[in-house]
Amino acid sequence: MPDRRRKSRLAFDNVGLKPLIRKARLVLLDPLHSNPRLPWAQAINDAQSRLQPLQPIHVQVDVAGLSRALRLVWMSDLHAGPTTGDVIIEQAARAAAAFEPHVLLLGGDYVYYDAHAVERLRPLVRRCAGSLATLAIYGNHDCYAKRTPVMSVLVEEGAVELCNASRVIEGLHVAAVDDYAFGEPDGAAALRDVPADAPLLFMTHNPDAIVELGTRRAALSLAGHTHGGHVCLPNGRPLLMPTQLGYLAGRYETRWGPLVVSRGVGSIDVPFRTFARPDVLLVELRPLR
Numbered sequence: 424m425p426d427r428r429r430k431s432r433l434a435f436d437n438v439g440l441k442p443l444i445r446k447a448r449l450v451l452l453d454p455l456h457s458n459p460r461l462p463w464a465q466a467i468n469d470a471q472s473r474l475q476p477l478q479p480i481h482v483q484v485d486v487a488g489l490s491r492a493l494r495l496v497w498m499s500d501l502h503a504g505p506t507t508g509d510v511i512i513e514q515a516a517r518a519a520a521a522f523e524p525h526v527l528l529l530g531g532d533y534v535y536y537d538a539h540a541v542e543r544l545r546p547l548v549r550r551c552a553g554s555l556a557t558l559a560i561y562g563n564h565d566c567y568a569k570r571t572p573v574m575s576v577l578v579e580e581g582a583v584e585l586c587n588a589s590r591v592i593e594g595l596h597v598a599a600v601d602d603y604a605f606g607e608p609d610g611a612a613a614l615r616d617v618p619a620d621a622p623l624l625f626m627t628h629n630p631d632a633i634v635e636l637g638t639r640r641a642a643l644s645l646a647g648h649t650h651g652g653h654v655c656l657p658n659g660r661p662l663l664m665p666t667q668l669g670y671l672a673g674r675y676e677t678r679w680g681p682l683v684v685s686r687g688v689g690s691i692d693v694p695f696r697t698f699a700r701p702d703v704l705l706v707e708l709r710p711l712r
């Protein structure tokens with residue numbers, strides 16, 4: 424497997440601050456890695472969430488070959504852990520449940536480093552469950568934690584694990600790959616049972632893994648991972664660029680079809696975001712007439 428783990432770029436690479444920033448991250452983050460709850464950090468996160476609430480984003484796509492309209496919710500990067508408060512999780516749950524999704528899509532990074540924190544997400548998964556299905560994929564933080572216990576809790580609440588595999592829901596083929604950097608993504612396996620002309624929705628935690636589609640085009644691909652940069656300058660430029668292909672947030676037209684990248688819900692490393700507002704995607708797929 425090629426090493427994809429060191430591909431992040433720092434915005435200040437060209438002015439020699441990279442070693443300093445890396446050192447500061449190590450020193451500052453070490454206590455967080457071993458601390459499942461930090462009340463002061465969660466209070467900061469809660470305060471920001473009240474001042475600048477999560478943004479529900481509506482996405483509409485006409486899909487050839489689809490037999491009926493479908494409502495999907497894509498929710499990613501919940502990051503239950505020391506720097507994500509309960510307020511933003513509640514806002515995400517409320518937005519998703521109000522949309523009454525046929526399918527709930529969970530886009531990975533359920534925790535920060537402690538797998539047990541996934542327990543905080545049980546009520547959300549139950550409350551927002553899709554009427555037809557709830558599907559869950561892996562993110563890099565689920566690989567840092569113990570992925571089996573994380574996924575087990577989601578499965579207990581009704582989710583179906585989707586990893587290098589596909590499912591058919593009302594004629595829509597939904598395919599997903601494992602995490603791009605710390606899992607074993609296999610696009611060929613994910614697409615093995617998807618006919619060439621079938622309506623296809625592609626799920627990947629890391630938007631860079633859209634390359635796993637190979638020569639296929641999806642009606643829509645959904646991704647998270649980037650947090651929209653998480654800590655950005657006022658011009659939207661992130662301090663740490665989390666994607667090699669430049670798919671930071673929003674909608675992109677790619678050679679593999681349209682891609683929408685969510686900024687996700689929770690926080691890591693620091694209990695706040697700047698110029699990278701949390702969101703969930705409310706996706707309407709309509710049959711192309």
Ligand SMILES: [Fe+2]
Pocket residue numbers: 500502532562564648649650687
């Ligand atoms: Fe994340």
